[in-house]
Amino acid sequence: MDEVAQAVWTGWISFGLVSMPVRLFPATREHLVQLHEVHAADGSRIRHRRVCEAEGREVDWQEVAKGYQTADGRTVVLREEDLEALPLPSRHVIEVLGFVPVDGLDPILFSRAYYAAPQQDLARRPYALLVAALTRAERAAVAKVTLCTRERLAAVWPRRETLVVQTLLWPEEVREPGGPAVSAPLTGQELELGSLLMAQLPEPDFSSLHDEYAAALQQLVTAKETGGELARLADPEPAVDLVAALEASLRTAADRKSTR
Structure with missing residues (x-):
């Protein structure tokens, strides 16, 4: 694993009464060609600025928070420390809910992949146990994890002696094919x-x-x-x-x- 990559999540993987502290690192990196937004007439750069609607001025990142709009139109301001106190177990613990055959997962559900690395020496034996048990059984663990303010389903399986945490879409996020898949008779x-x-x-x-x-x-x-x-x-x-x-x-x- 490329240890230069920055951990995006720190917490625990728990199955039964066995828990281990881990860190998650991105398992993939996309090769993106960077294009800038420019004014088509003269090629000058287009800049997007953070402007407060009420004050009409540009604000620094330190002044930016999240906002939740209530049913009656009010905005509740949520700061990072508020989100840290969110009472959601999956923010800090990837709790295994059960196991499924690896080939039983529908690929359309796959989202982002992360490598999980043991965070402390005491985590190495239970980590190795989960890798070996999943490999022997040819199964994946199904769990829940919260990343980037969203709770996701996740599949956990071994790849080259390393646990992969693959976030999954919720079933209701998958559209059924419907109209375009029109069958035709074949000879x-x-x-x-x-x-x-x-x-x-x-x-x-x-x-x-x-x-x-x-x-x-x-x-x-x-x-x-x-x-x-x-x-x-x-x-x-x-x-x-x-x-x-x-x-x-x-x-x-x-x-x-x-x-x-």
Whole structure:
């Protein structure tokens, strides 16, 4: 684990009467291309300022608090010390509620992933126990945790001898597919060809896959600076004859496989 990363949460993991102090660190980092907001007419930067509506002046971060609007329109000001006193057990304890098979978790529920590290020497044995027990049982623990002022469901499982705390969406936050998923009748030949194509295509090597957005953006910037033009990528053509498209795809996949 990259110990340079800053802990985003400090507390306890508890299962039964076994508890251990842990810290949570972000398990992922996104490669973001930074774009600034500018005035389209002259390219000058756009700045967002914190202005108090009542006083009409810009305020410092030290003066900013959270506000909760009541049903009758009043605003209750909540400061950090108020939120620290929130009577919610999951703010400080990730309490295991039960266990489920790892493959029993619906991937659509997955949100953010964190690594949990034992915070003290006395936590190392119960930490190792939970890692080993989850690995042997091929199960994930389901718990609740509060991060960034929100209580979340979480799944806890081992990855390379380290516990991952994966926050989950609440079931009511997931939309059902509804209208767009309209089924259409398939022939046996179409289904057979589709299965053959799946078998022909190789498993992707994730270590060789990279984000190409930054390179494409650099090409765009260079073209804008030099007055050049970018070649437009053609949109895929819809498959009018599904069988013919599948057969052509199979031939292409076989040719690529033979030239490796």
